Amino acid sequence: MENLKYTIIIRWSDEDEAFLVELPEFFDGLQRYRTHGSTYQEAFTNALQALEMLVEHHQQQGRPLPPVPMSEVCAGI
Numbered sequence: 001m002e003n004l005k006y007t008i009i010i011r012w013s014d015e016d017e018a019f020l021v022e023l024p025e026f027f028d029g030l031q032r033y034r035t036h037g038s039t040y041q042e043a044f045t046n047a048l049q050a051l052e053m054l055v056e057h058h059q060q061q062g063r064p065l066p067p068v069p070m071s072e073v074c075a076g077i
Helices: 041-060
Strands: 007-015 018-022 034-037
Touching: 007 041, 018 041, 034 041
Parallel strands: none
Antiparallel strands: 007 018, 018 034
């Protein structure tokens, strides 16, 4: 799969006792795409798999991919 350059947000949840993952660029106004893992590495691996599936689904449906987020640039402050 191509080099995916989308945001992956991973947060620990005491309530769920798991690392929760959100993929914000794929939020379409109705559905948020999320996954989780019992370890940080598992959550990250699941996030990559989910991103690959979302990209494939968009391509199969002929839908454009969400824009890749602009990275913030530090101006050497």
